[in-house]
Amino acid sequence: MSFSFELLKTDKDSAARVGRISTPHGTVDTPVFLPVGTQGTVKGLTSKDLKDIGAEMILCNTYHLYLRPGHELISELGGLHGFTGWDGPILTDSGGYQVYSLGKLRKIKENGVYFQSHLDGTKHLLTPERAIEIQEALGADIIMCLDECTPYPATMEYTMKSMELTHRWARICKDSKKSNKNALFGIVQGGMFVDLRRKSAQEIVKIGFDGYAIGGLSVGEGKELMYEMLEATIPYLPQDNPRYLMGVGTPEDIMNGVYMGIDIFDCVLPTRNARNGTLFTSSGKLVIKNSQFTRDGRPIDERCSCFTCQNYSRAYIRHLYMTGEMLAARLNTIHNLHYYVDIMSKMRMAILEDRFNEFKEGFYKDKTAAI
Amino acid sequence: MSFSFELLKTDKDSAARVGRISTPHGTVDTPVFLPVGTQGTVKGLTSKDLKDIGAEMILCNTYHLYLRPGHELISELGGLHGFTGWDGPILTDSGGYQVYSLGKLRKIKENGVYFQSHLDGTKHLLTPERAIEIQEALGADIIMCLDECTPYPATMEYTMKSMELTHRWARICKDSKKSNKNALFGIVQGGMFVDLRRKSAQEIVKIGFDGYAIGGLSVGEGKELMYEMLEATIPYLPQDNPRYLMGVGTPEDIMNGVYMGIDIFDCVLPTRNARNGTLFTSSGKLVIKNSQFTRDGRPIDERCSCFTCQNYSRAYIRHLYMTGEMLAARLNTIHNLHYYVDIMSKMRMAILEDRFNEFKEGFYKDKTAAI
Numbered sequence: 001m002s003f004s005f006e007l008l009k010t011d012k013d014s015a016a017r018v019g020r021i022s023t024p025h026g027t028v029d030t031p032v033f034l035p036v037g038t039q040g041t042v043k044g045l046t047s048k049d050l051k052d053i054g055a056e057m058i059l060c061n062t063y064h065l066y067l068r069p070g071h072e073l074i075s076e077l078g079g080l081h082g083f084t085g086w087d088g089p090i091l092t093d094s095g096g097y098q099v100y101s102l103g104k105l106r107k108i109k110e111n112g113v114y115f116q117s118h119l120d121g122t123k124h125l126l127t128p129e130r131a132i133e134i135q136e137a138l139g140a141d142i143i144m145c146l147d148e149c150t151p152y153p154a155t156m157e158y159t160m161k162s163m164e165l166t167h168r169w170a171r172i173c174k175d176s177k178k179s180n181k182n183a184l185f186g187i188v189q190g191g192m193f194v195d196l197r198r199k200s201a202q203e204i205v206k207i208g209f210d211g212y213a214i215g216g217l218s219v220g221e222g223k224e225l226m227y228e229m230l231e232a233t234i235p236y237l238p239q240d241n242p243r244y245l246m247g248v249g250t251p252e253d254i255m256n257g258v259y260m261g262i263d264i265f266d267c268v269l270p271t272r273n274a275r276n277g278t279l280f281t282s283s284g285k286l287v288i289k290n291s292q293f294t295r296d297g298r299p300i301d302e303r304c305s306c307f308t309c310q311n312y313s314r315a316y317i318r319h320l321y322m323t324g325e326m327l328a329a330r331l332n333t334i335h336n337l338h339y340y341v342d343i344m345s346k347m348r349m350a351i352l353e354d355r356f357n358e359f360k361e362g363f364y365k366d367k368t369a370a371i
Numbered sequence: 372m373s374f375s376f377e378l379l380k381t382d383k384d385s386a387a388r389v390g391r392i393s394t395p396h397g398t399v400d401t402p403v404f405l406p407v408g409t410q411g412t413v414k415g416l417t418s419k420d421l422k423d424i425g426a427e428m429i430l431c432n433t434y435h436l437y438l439r440p441g442h443e444l445i446s447e448l449g450g451l452h453g454f455t456g457w458d459g460p461i462l463t464d465s466g467g468y469q470v471y472s473l474g475k476l477r478k479i480k481e482n483g484v485y486f487q488s489h490l491d492g493t494k495h496l497l498t499p500e501r502a503i504e505i506q507e508a509l510g511a512d513i514i515m516c517l518d519e520c521t522p523y524p525a526t527m528e529y530t531m532k533s534m535e536l537t538h539r540w541a542r543i544c545k546d547s548k549k550s551n552k553n554a555l556f557g558i559v560q561g562g563m564f565v566d567l568r569r570k571s572a573q574e575i576v577k578i579g580f581d582g583y584a585i586g587g588l589s590v591g592e593g594k595e596l597m598y599e600m601l602e603a604t605i606p607y608l609p610q611d612n613p614r615y616l617m618g619v620g621t622p623e624d625i626m627n628g629v630y631m632g633i634d635i636f637d638c639v640l641p642t643r644n645a646r647n648g649t650l651f652t653s654s655g656k657l658v659i660k661n662s663q664f665t666r667d668g669r670p671i672d673e674r675c676s677c678f679t680c681q682n683y684s685r686a687y688i689r690h691l692y693m694t695g696e697m698l699a700a701r702l703n704t705i706h707n708l709h710y711y712v713d714i715m716s717k718m719r720m721a722i723l724e725d726r727f728n729e730f731k732e733g734f735y736k737d738k739t740a741a742i
């Protein structure tokens with residue numbers, strides 16, 4: 001099966017929509033949240049754990065996998081699917097975002113980004129052609145164009161130049177794609193300027209991709225500005241392609257993103273928070289190290305059906321966390337990812353039943369300060 | 372169901388034997404190996420993982436659980452079974468061994484061991500009465516007497532005094548036991564002196580316990596001396612009680628222990644090795660970080676049926692290990708514990724079929740230097 005997207009339903013009161021992505025490794029119901037498996041593993045979990053949680057598609061980071069163990073090795077061993085044992089859909093980023101995050105260790109030029117490995121200082125050049133070559137070797141179902149994630153804040157002049165570079169690179173990415181096994185998504189940039197966001201969306205759509213991502217948001221600009229940029233962008237994206245808001249976010253951000261018509265999200269928040277002991281529950285956040293949970297025999301969330309909540313108490317998980325036991329990270333990750341997967345599923349249901357606004361408004365109502 | 376031991380079969384050519392221990396939390400086929408769950412968790416694994424591996428009984432360390440989260444808290448939350456979610460049989464040690472390992476932070480007196488917590492320096496006194504009280508609160512199926520693990524080397528004079536203290540404490544432990552939910556095992560000491568080992572076995576058996584452990588071995592004395600001490604001890608232990616060789620050991624040590632008539636073993640070796648990337652296989656040890664496995668798409672052991680070997684390659688596990696991903700520890704732990712559980716099961720089968728010697732001799736024959 002090759003890549004396709006079917007729009008199944010749009011909410012009557014908002015731009016929220018339900019769709020289905022088909023990939024060579026199965027279908028994905030949207031809106032969907034992608035757990036992040038940075039180094040080819042969602043930290044602490046097996047593929048079976050991910051299936052049990054209900055994860056539909058995962059994201060892997062090209063930068064990390066390119067450096068270790070290397071894309072050629074992964075290709076030899078059956079691509080990311082064969083290598084990691086995850087047989088469902090996978091999306092890889094271009095590596096660009098991690099490279100930009102290297103700060104002084106990287107320099108952006110017309111042809112690509114020169115950077116030094118954070119591991120051993122070796123020098124590398126990531127060009128748009130190379131980003132596609134590496135991602136094709138990794139063999140994900142969805143691959144991404146190399147872009148420049150415009151820093152925040154940035155002047156309009158810088159943002160425009162950066163955006164135009166992203167557009168030139170997007171064209172090169174599309175032209176250098178060799179395989180038709182991987183769907184290619186373009187990325188809209190444009191910083192925090194409404195006009196540039198619109199222009200970027202139009203340019204990227206003109207080049208034409210299997211799906212459209214919105215990049216350069218959730219970089220410190222604050223929620224209001226982020227939503228403003230989404231409003232400036234989404235209307236210029238086609239209805240018939242999936243829309244992906246990169247690196248976002250909190251349950252609230254995702255809810256608002258879905259409201260505006262986003263289909264795909266990814267974020268390290270639920271997994272990183274889990275490892276730090278911060279848990280999402282139906283009544284709000286729960287910080288497991290807090291002493292109030294020392295003797296608490298209840299599950300993390302009494303309304304949760306995840307493996308962790310069905311089998312373990314707050315007191316036990318707190319003990320594991322306080323003693324530095326890795327099982328804490330694993331149990332917490334299962335819980336937080338289940339929470340995300342579960343709200344995505346509930347959002348899809350609400351959209352299908354034409355009650356998304358009601359669901360969205362009710363979502364935070366019962367989040368009392370009880371825990 | 373209360374505690375009992377049934378001797379089902381003794382090998383025709385050796386002292387190897389198959390039995391069945393009944394406990395309030397289920398039965399255990401012996402010879403058995405106990406995975407070590409130091410802080411109330413076999414590092415990285417859930418109870419479900421342990422069941423899937425085929426683990427029958429686990430060991431938890433009283434010293435660690437007494438300090439964190441405390442035996443009263445565990446008792447409140449349903450004892451170790453309720454607290455950890457492991458509903459099968461559990462054995463706790465007395466805490467003595469960890470306390471002795473504190474070195475300068477502890478002092479042995481007639482009434483018990485004075486020690487400082489390795490965590491916060493707080494002062495504690497572990498008496499035989501207290502060791503039983505704590506273990507009864509933890510609620511394991513099998514609990515152990517407080518003993519002094521005689522250091523190696525030690526003079527005969529020191530060893531005798533130490534042994535006599537162990538005997539006095541054993542009597543106090545038996546007398547201070549309040550609950551009949553927990554079977555109590557006595558511990559034979561006697562250092563590296565044949566006469567003292569015999570004397571200790573006779574004294575401990577005279578006091579009378581549900582089972583008999585052999586302590587103070589595998590402390591640096593070397594295999595020959597260890598086997599000599601086992602030979603000096605085991606004939607003085609009753610046939611009708613389980614025999615437990617504490618803290619042992621390698622697969623070879625276990626094989627020889629079974630040969631001599633031991634029923635129960637525990638050791639951190641398979642789990643600690645797993646975390647360090649050293650794996651047991653049907654062809655010998657495999658060190659996963661070795662570069663020869665970089666592109667090796669085969670499982671850790673092609674003859675192994677564990678979850679790890681059924682789903683993951685050496686190359687992937689090596690990648691996880693080299694990048695510091697916790698999933699490496701988990702997958703390796705599953706494999707190594709499965710290896711141990713599997714050889715115990717094969718030993719039991721061989722004993723039942725009167726071919727234990729043949730099995731034992733054949734065991735290391737096909738361990739070529741292939742990997």
